[in-house]
Amino acid sequence: MDLTKAEEAILNGESGEGMQKAMELVTALGKIYGAEDLIDITSAHLSGASYKTIGDGGLKYLEDMAAGGARVSVPSTLNPVGMDRGRWAEMHISQEFAEKQLRIIELYGKMGVRTTCSCTPYTGANVPSYGDHVAWAESSALSFVNSYIGARTNREGGPGALAAAILGKTANYGLHLDEKRKPTVVIEAEIDGSVFSYSMLGQAVGMAIGSGVPYFRGISPEVEEAKTLSAAMAASGSVALWHAEGVTPEAGSFDTSGLETIHIGKAELEAAYDKLNTVQDVQLIALGCPHLTEKEMHQIASFLKGKKKVNKDIEIWFCTSEEVRAKCPEDVRIMEEFGPVLADTCMVVAPIEGAFQRTGTNSAKAGNYLPTLCSQKAMCRDISALMELVM
Amino acid sequence: MKVNGRTIMAGKATGEVIKLDEPLSFLGGVDGSTGDLRVGRGGNVAGKILVFPKGKGSTVGSFVMYDLMVHGKAPAAVINESAETIVATGAVISSIPMVDSIPSVGMFQDGDVVTVDASSGEVEIADVRCRAVVSSVLEKDGKVLLLRRPKSIGSFPGLWSLVSGKIEEGESPEEAAAREIMEETAISVGSPDGSMDPIYVREGSTLWKVYPFLFHVGDAEPVLNEENEEFAWESPEGLDGKDLVTDTDLVVRRLMG
Numbered sequence: 001m002d003l004t005k006a007e008e009a010i011l012n013g014e015s016g017e018g019m020q021k022a023m024e025l026v027t028a029l030g031k032i033y034g035a036e037d038l039i040d041i042t043s044a045h046l047s048g049a050s051y052k053t054i055g056d057g058g059l060k061y062l063e064d065m066a067a068g069g070a071r072v073s074v075p076s077t078l079n080p081v082g083m084d085r086g087r088w089a090e091m092h093i094s095q096e097f098a099e100k101q102l103r104i105i106e107l108y109g110k111m112g113v114r115t116t117c118s119c120t121p122y123t124g125a126n127v128p129s130y131g132d133h134v135a136w137a138e139s140s141a142l143s144f145v146n147s148y149i150g151a152r153t154n155r156e157g158g159p160g161a162l163a164a165a166i167l168g169k170t171a172n173y174g175l176h177l178d179e180k181r182k183p184t185v186v187i188e189a190e191i192d193g194s195v196f197s198y199s200m201l202g203q204a205v206g207m208a209i210g211s212g213v214p215y216f217r218g219i220s221p222e223v224e225e226a227k228t229l230s231a232a233m234a235a236s237g238s239v240a241l242w243h244a245e246g247v248t249p250e251a252g253s254f255d256t257s258g259l260e261t262i263h264i265g266k267a268e269l270e271a272a273y274d275k276l277n278t279v280q281d282v283q284l285i286a287l288g289c290p291h292l293t294e295k296e297m298h299q300i301a302s303f304l305k306g307k308k309k310v311n312k313d314i315e316i317w318f319c320t321s322e323e324v325r326a327k328c329p330e331d332v333r334i335m336e337e338f339g340p341v342l343a344d345t346c347m348v349v350a351p352i353e354g355a356f357q358r359t360g361t362n363s364a365k366a367g368n369y370l371p372t373l374c375s376q377k378a379m380c381r382d383i384s385a386l387m388e389l390v391m
Numbered sequence: 392m393k394v395n396g397r398t399i400m401a402g403k404a405t406g407e408v409i410k411l412d413e414p415l416s417f418l419g420g421v422d423g424s425t426g427d428l429r430v431g432r433g434g435n436v437a438g439k440i441l442v443f444p445k446g447k448g449s450t451v452g453s454f455v456m457y458d459l460m461v462h463g464k465a466p467a468a469v470i471n472e473s474a475e476t477i478v479a480t481g482a483v484i485s486s487i488p489m490v491d492s493i494p495s496v497g498m499f500q501d502g503d504v505v506t507v508d509a510s511s512g513e514v515e516i517a518d519v520r521c522r523a524v525v526s527s528v529l530e531k532d533g534k535v536l537l538l539r540r541p542k543s544i545g546s547f548p549g550l551w552s553l554v555s556g557k558i559e560e561g562e563s564p565e566e567a568a569a570r571e572i573m574e575e576t577a578i579s580v581g582s583p584d585g586s587m588d589p590i591y592v593r594e595g596s597t598l599w600k601v602y603p604f605l606f607h608v609g610d611a612e613p614v615l616n617e618e619n620e621e622f623a624w625e626s627p628e629g630l631d632g633k634d635l636v637t638d639t640d641l642v643v644r645r646l647m648g
Contacts, residue, residue: 025483028399032474032491053451057423057458061484157450159480 001030001171002037010167018070022163029160030171039133039172043075044165045121046113047137048158050082050349051101053373059100061159062107072112072165077121079138080291080319081105082350084342091317091342092355113165117344118321119290120227122149125323130249133176135164139240140231140290140365146241148226150249152176155240175241183215183243186256190218190265195296196362196382198225202232203272203364204264210237215256216244224293231290232364236272276367276380282360285339285386286347288319289363294327300383301331309338311390315356319346338390348373360386392521392598394493394514399474401510402488404467408503409439410496416448417481423458426465432501440505441466442496446478456481468507470514472496490514497591497638498598519596525568526555526639527604528585528646529578531611534626535643537633538575538619546594551623552636553643555601564602572606576613576622580606585646592637601638605646 003011011027013020026038048054054061081101083091088098109115116125119138128134128151136142136153137160145151154174156164164170174180187205191197198221205214214233221229221244233239243251287300297320309316316339325332325343332341347359348366353375360379361367367380379386411431415421420430426437436459446452456478459465469482474491482489488509499505504517529536535553542549556571558564565583572580585605592599613622625633627647630640 021484024400025480028474028479028483029476031397031399032476032479048450048454054454055423055451055458057454057456057461058451060461061454061457157453157476157480159453159484160476 001027001035003027007038007169016069018065018068019166022070022166025160025163026167026169026171030173033171033173035171035173037172038169039176041074041135041164041168041170042132043126043128043134044072044161045077045079045126045134045136045138045141046108046158046161046165047079048162049079049104049108049117051097051104052082052351053349054104054158059104062104065162066107066110070111070166072162073168074165075126076113076165077126078105078108078113078115078117080119080344080346080349081117083345084340085344087340087342090340091345091350093351097351116322118323119346120293120321123223123293123324124321133170135161135170137161139234140227143230143234143240143242144227146175147230147243147248148223152181155238181241181250182213183254183256183259184212185209185214186259186261187214187216188218188261188263189216190263191269193220194382195224195228197269198228199232199362199364199380200269200272201264202229203236203276203367204268206233206236206239207272207275208262208264208268209239211239214239214242215251215254215259216242219244220247224296227290227293228363235365235368272364273380276364276378278371279358279377279379282314282358282379282389284315284317284347284352284356284358285360285389286317286319286366287362287383287386288317289346289348289361289366291346292318292320292324294324297324297328297331297335301328301334303384303387304338305334307391309390314390315339316390317342317347352376360389362386392516392519394498396470396490396512396514397492398509398512399479399489399491400482400487402468402486403506403508403510404440404488405504405506406438406440406467408442408499408501408505409434409436410499410501411443412496413443414445414447415443416446417452417455417478418449420448421455421459423455424462424464426459426462434501435464436466437464438467440468440470440507442470442499444472444496446471446475448477450477452477453481453484456485456487460485460487468509470499470505470507494589495591497593500593516598519598521598521600523558523564523600523602524555525558525564525571525602525604526553526642527568527572527583527606528553528643529572529576529606529608530647531608531624534624535647536576536608536613537623537625538615539621541620546597547636549634550636551633551639553639555636558602565604568602568604575616575618578608578611578613580608587642587645590638590642594637601642603642603646
């Protein structure tokens with residue numbers, strides 16, 4: 001790889017061991033993916049925050065990094081953690097898990113990472129601009145900033161994103177390059193436009209293409225829909241960038257003639273729905289994958305206002321960021337009648353498998369991961385259909 | 392013998408090989424606190440040269456490698472055919488020397504003593520010598536020519552093989568293939584009708600670097616010399632019942648499609 005003199009010096013250990021380790025990792029990954037050089041980044045978003053997903057090996061790694069004086073050099077945010085910091089007991093979480101989780105958050109804080117722990121940092125804590133090169137982990141968030149904002153990031157892993165954040169640089173390959181941002185397939189979408197229909201659309205597209213850069217016709221997503229679509233395609237496939245005609249900032253700059261066109265309509269959406277629904281009754285209903293936005297909090301609260309939760313056997317969790325929860329006290333009050341509004345965690349990275357076996361969600365992303373990461377049988381329906389189960 | 396790979400994580404190590412023929416997920420595949428392998432033939436990775444084609448599975452695998460290092464159970468080095476993010480990340484954060492772009496894990500056997508100089512990418516297998524050979528599929532009416540090797544021969548005695556032999560000094564693999572076919576079967580061939588990348592076959596302390604070729608031979612019948620005892624035309628499906636030299640079936644399947 002073509003490194004500058006300063007980068008070579010870091011690789012040779014002249015800026016200390018922490019920087020050297022970070023450079024070793026970024027250059028090793030760059031080599032694997034054929035990067036020619038490194039590129040400066042303006043922000044990072046890190047995964048590997050839940051004790052459930054990183055375990056004792058990950059915790060020790062963070063202990064050692066922090067003790068070695070590692071610090072991020074660009075604004076960096078963190079993914080959801082395994083519990084709500086103040087309300088973990090309500091999530092059936094053990095004391096031991098809670099202590100280790102709090103330690104992980106503390107260690108990221110020591111390294112200068114902003115410890116609002118959300119998968120939607122682009123709604124407040126960490127907002128890239130068009131054309132920014134960034135190093136983001138969290139498949140749904142990186143797809144959102146690539147697609148809806150026009151920032152540029154690859155699918156970084158947790159340690160790789162942390163190394164990039166420390167250096168302020170990442171390997172220059174893949175979606176940092178114009179050539180790799182071109183659409184690879186056209187999707188003619190026929191959906192009803194509800195947020196849930198975007199979840200099913202994303203699921204169907206991921207199932208149909210796996211990877212690639214889809215170019216959508218016939219959709220007009222706003223933030224919530226784009227968030228949902230990004231999450232679904234990154235979970236059912238490995239899509240990290242998509243374009244929507246007339247909507248996303250780069251869509252107008254491509255010639256799509258000659259690309260294969262795939263139609264996603266009723267039949268494909270039904271197949272997607274069937275794939276995600278493997279159970280008819282649930283013990284937990286969890287909303288907020290990705291984290292609920294302010295608008296979604298208002299919508300849910302106005303839907304629930306004046307209604308009563310009758311079925312006490314089913315628990316309900318609403319998952320959002322600390323920031324959003326603090327901004328919507330009135331909505332929170334209404335929602336709390338149905339279940340806890342949990343901050344900075346979610347049903348996928350929390351150890352729900354200790355307390356539940358069957359979980360309902362409105363998210364295709366959660367629908368994909370609940371069976372594999374949480375040993376759950378999953379139900380995936382829209383919010384009103386889920387809420388009918390308890391009323 | 393030495394082979395050159397690509398540095399993923401610098402460092403040097405010598406140790407005994409523990410090899411897996413399938414991609415490895417460290418999460419689930421290796422116990423992070425003991426180093427015990429839960430896949431393949433079992434064993435323990437601590438202090439070993441861990442050889443496998445590539446990584447797979449959960450990204451948490453990187454931290455399992457870190458866990459191994461913390462517990463003093465890390466492999467001395469990792470050798471892959473092609474590195475991917477999870478294992479490369481784990482090797483770098485855990486300071487485990489790692490090399491990739493090794494042609495084939497088939498070069499190694501459990502117990503080989505290997506020295507990895509991951510800084511230069513050089514991998515040396517002690518007490519193993521490499522020999523370049525050709526191995527040709529002669530195809531007639533969808534059947535492949537097999538030759539039975541004598542029981543008295545040193546290499547692969549008594550087994551059925553393709554038309555094979557050593558590449559002489561100054562000879563190209565194609566020339567060697569045509570010469571061996573003429574010597575062993577008296578069939579004259581032109582340019583090969585197909586070929587594939589060399590494969591590596593271990594036989595004790597010998598590593599055979601095999602250049603496979605395909606020739607369509609029309610209606611020719613072989614006339615054997617003293618190197619082989621008998622011949623047979625066999626369909627690809629019929630290979631299963633025969634005692635074959637290692638990877639003969641793999642070469643036939645790939646070259647005859």
